[in-house]
Amino acid sequence: MNSQGQTGHPGRAFRWLYIVSVAALLFSGIGQMPIFKRYYLADLPGLAWTADFMITLVIHYIAAAVFLALVSYYLVTRLMTRSLSPIGRKGGIRGVLFGLLILSGVVLVFRNLPAPILPPGLIVGATFTHVAAAMLFLLAAVTVLRFGKK
DSSP states (O other): OOTTTTTTOOOHHHHHHHHHHHHHHHHHHHHTTTHHHHTTSTTSTTOGGGGOHHHHHHHHHHHHHHHHHHHHHHHHHHHHTTOOSOOHHHHHHHHHHHHHHHHHHHHHHHHHSSSOOOOHHHHHHHHHHHHHHHHHHHHHHHHHHHHSOO
16 A cells, blocks of 8 residues: 555655654744744753754755655655645645745745845735744644544
8 A cells, every 4th residue: 555545645655754854843933033042942851952042954955855845745646646626725724825835935945045135024924924834734733633523
């Protein structure tokens, strides 16, 4: 049997990788702000690393690479099986939020590179878009978990 099973839905390993990568992205994304130090999470034994920007940045980049690989795999397999047709309202909302997160994340990655100089307005816009899309994704995920179906 293939990794997507008989119905074309992703397998269990894909779902667990997705959940772990999104959780790591959320945790490390929050860690990019000084929230863990400010609210003393970094003072708990074993969690001092959460206040280190570079450590949370590397975790965020690794989790983003896994997330992008999963999204790419999912889209390619959907295109190859030609089952991209009706994805539903929840899938469409998730797709738009993923697109916003990915595009704004790419701009923020370029901001961190030493060579390119991006306009300050683009950086601010990308930062706000990234944070807002992440918050909307969290809100949508919690809403689906509470009121929606699988």
